[in-house]
Amino acid sequence: MTFNQIFERFSSRYLPASLSDAAMMRFRALGRALPVIREAPVSLDENADHLVYVCSGATKLVAHASAGRDQVVAFHFPDELIAVPARAEHSYTLYTVSPSELLVFDYADFADLARGEPAVLRMLLDCARKSLGRCRDKSLALGRKTAPERLAGFLVGMAVRIGAPQDDITFLDLPMSRRDIADSLGLTIETVSRQFTLLREQKIIETVGKSGVRIRDLLALEARAGYLIEAA
Amino acid sequence: MTFNQIFERFSSRYLPASLSDAAMMRFRALGRALPVIREAPVSLDENADHLVYVCSGATKLVAHASAGRDQVVAFHFPDELIAVPARAEHSYTLYTVSPSELLVFDYADFADLARGEPAVLRMLLDCARKSLGRCRDKSLALGRKTAPERLAGFLVGMAVRIGAPQDDITFLDLPMSRRDIADSLGLTIETVSRQFTLLREQKIIETVGKSGVRIRDLLALEARAGYLIEAA
DNA sequence: TCGATTCATTGATCGAGATCAATGAGAATC
DNA sequence: GATTCTCATTGATCTCGATCAATGAATCGA
Numbered sequence: 001m002t003f004n005q006i007f008e009r010f011s012s013r014y015l016p017a018s019l020s021d022a023a024m025m026r027f028r029a030l031g032r033a034l035p036v037i038r039e040a041p042v043s044l045d046e047n048a049d050h051l052v053y054v055c056s057g058a059t060k061l062v063a064h065a066s067a068g069r070d071q072v073v074a075f076h077f078p079d080e081l082i083a084v085p086a087r088a089e090h091s092y093t094l095y096t097v098s099p100s101e102l103l104v105f106d107y108a109d110f111a112d113l114a115r116g117e118p119a120v121l122r123m124l125l126d127c128a129r130k131s132l133g134r135c136r137d138k139s140l141a142l143g144r145k146t147a148p149e150r151l152a153g154f155l156v157g158m159a160v161r162i163g164a165p166q167d168d169i170t171f172l173d174l175p176m177s178r179r180d181i182a183d184s185l186g187l188t189i190e191t192v193s194r195q196f197t198l199l200r201e202q203k204i205i206e207t208v209g210k211s212g213v214r215i216r217d218l219l220a221l222e223a224r225a226g227y228l229i230e231a232a
Numbered sequence: 233m234t235f236n237q238i239f240e241r242f243s244s245r246y247l248p249a250s251l252s253d254a255a256m257m258r259f260r261a262l263g264r265a266l267p268v269i270r271e272a273p274v275s276l277d278e279n280a281d282h283l284v285y286v287c288s289g290a291t292k293l294v295a296h297a298s299a300g301r302d303q304v305v306a307f308h309f310p311d312e313l314i315a316v317p318a319r320a321e322h323s324y325t326l327y328t329v330s331p332s333e334l335l336v337f338d339y340a341d342f343a344d345l346a347r348g349e350p351a352v353l354r355m356l357l358d359c360a361r362k363s364l365g366r367c368r369d370k371s372l373a374l375g376r377k378t379a380p381e382r383l384a385g386f387l388v389g390m391a392v393r394i395g396a397p398q399d400d401i402t403f404l405d406l407p408m409s410r411r412d413i414a415d416s417l418g419l420t421i422e423t424v425s426r427q428f429t430l431l432r433e434q435k436i437i438e439t440v441g442k443s444g445v446r447i448r449d450l451l452a453l454e455a456r457a458g459y460l461i462e463a464a
Numbered sequence: 465t466c467g468a469t470t471c472a473t474t475g476a477t478c479g480a481g482a483t484c485a486a487t488g489a490g491a492a493t494c
Numbered sequence: 495g496a497t498t499c500t501c502a503t504t505g506a507t508c509t510c511g512a513t514c515a516a517t518g519a520a521t522c523g524a
Contacts, residue, residue: 063372065458071375073368085365089459090372111357114350121353125343128360133317135367136305140295140322142374143303143418147481178502186375191481193503210490210502226297227321379511410472423511425473442472442520469522478513488503494496 001055003033006103010053013079016119023117030109034102042094042102046087049107050094051124054080057100058175062183064091072184074134075176077162081127083107098175142186145226150185151195152224155205159215172213233287235265238335242285245311248351255349262341266334274326274334278319281339282326283356286312289332290407294415296323304416306366307408309394313359315339330407374418377458382417383427384456387437391447404445 007028011019015027034042042059044050052059054076061073061082075097076082084094084107096102114120141150155172163170174181178189185192199205204221206214215221239260243251247259266274274291276282284291286308293305293314307329308314316326316339328334346352373382387404395402406413414421431437436453438446447453 063368064460065372065376065381066460067458069376069458071372073371083361083364085368088365089457090369091460092368111354115354116350118347118350118353121350121357122343122347125353125357125360128357128364129315132315132360132364132367133320135364135371136295136317136324137322138371139305139367139374140297140303142371143415144297144301149297177500183375188482189502190483190504194481197503225321226299228296228298228323420512421472422474422513426511429473466524467522468524469520471518471520473516473518475516476514478511480510480512481508482510483508484506486503486505488501490499490501492497492499494498 001101003031006033006053006055006101007031009055009079010103014053014081014123016117016123018119019117023113026113027110027120030105030113032104034100034104036099036101037096038099039096042096042104044084044094044104046091049086050084051105051107051110052076052082052084052094053103053105054078054082055101055103057102058097059100059102060095060097060176060180060184062093062095064093070183071186072180073138074131075180075184083128083131097177097180141226147185147187147191147195148198148224149226150187151181151192151199152221153226154181154185155199155213155215156218156221156225159218159221163215170215170218172215174211174213233333235263238265238285238287238333239263241287241311242335246285246313246355248349248355250351251349255345258345259342259352262337262345264336266332266336268331268333269328270331271328274328274336276316276326276336278323281318282316283337283339283342284308284314284316284326285335285337286310286314287333287335289334290329291332291334292327292329292408292412292416294325294327296325302415303418304412305370306363307412307416315360315363329409329412373458379417379419379423379427380430380456381458382419383413383424383431384453385458386413386417387431387445387447388450388453388457391450391453395447402447402450404447406443406445 011024015024056078059076059082061084063071063073082094085092111124114124141153145153158172158174159170163172178192182189182192196207200207204217206216208214243256247256288310291308291314293316295303295305297303314326317324343356346356373385390404390406391402395404410421410424414424417424428439432439436449438448440446
């Protein structure tokens, strides 16, 4: 895919149609397309925040603690926008999880340019708030939920984001490895694997190869996820 | 403190000086002051997002999971601005942690009004991004750090935010209880207490009554917090 | 001033999930 | 098509932090 095609996708999804051609060109001038990259860290300058558009593929944002312990802070799928923070007390790295086409901006430059375009600022705000909402839910899961609840919640979230519903079964093709899932849920690969086995034994899911999951009972999965019982 | 005084503090901190009087009045019309409230949940409509300015006191934003398990998502101190989300899979409640004066806005109304004021939108964006950064760091702590690291990191963070440096000692007056700290760190009160005892035994801190902490060795605390070793 | 209540600390024991260790199942390389 | 390599699964054991149970210290109301 060419830079123009990638930028076109980005702009049609995230820039207002009302934007003038001149303004559009200015945003375009800030973007840099990263061609298809196989599973690898995305090399970004650690001293600045970045804004990354996932055109195709999938990525994970990883926070690094000492002793090589990693925490996947978020996964991202096509047509999503991510803010990648500069290095601070902890460093963050964006990795592709499958071959991906990305569009990268310097966050500060982009936000500065957006000062003249309230609709773009509003879009950045909505984007940050969505990430914040997900991150808060994740904090709750990491701080207070059990391993079965975490995996159930993860699968429900993935079903919503990348699930393919067929009849009353939802099919998932998970692009990330068990290690990635473990690093996202604050567990080990072994525990994740055991939880998959339990869900399989209870006929709630079936697994197809390494990455396929057929969700047979989404309601049971939601019930396991430790969500609050819906108030009336 | 009167509504006008509270709004004045808010606007001088968060609204641009360049704002027209008319625009200022429109923002003011959206605000509602909550007078000094003793430690209690802040009653907000659960069906809408809110924007809350902490004028004095301290608050905690709590996420509720089933079975009464609570996770403190963030603490807030004077002059800070919080986005309180509406109920979704999980419900969130803002609590005062000490007597507080708050200024409350409906988030959607505020953001809509800000469409005409890019500087205000930019402020909301910065605010959301700061919360997101903190939340990501918290996810790392909850997912991958040990109890000693979590308490050390918590104390370092509090030292930065509400610490009173005197000579080479930083004094902290923690407004929140051990339960709040435990709910923030994903631990139990007992574990938090034991970690305080350990830090005391190692002469890194002294505790003064229930809420006072004298940090004698901030560097040791930072070393314990599991931050990445600074790269060159 | 004295219980009563709440909150922090300390000790004893337990258990969910980590760690250690082996095996199994694909996919990539030649 | 055998040979690695990598990744997922399963089992055995261990450990950190949870849970259960007292005790101590402050604050509050009468």
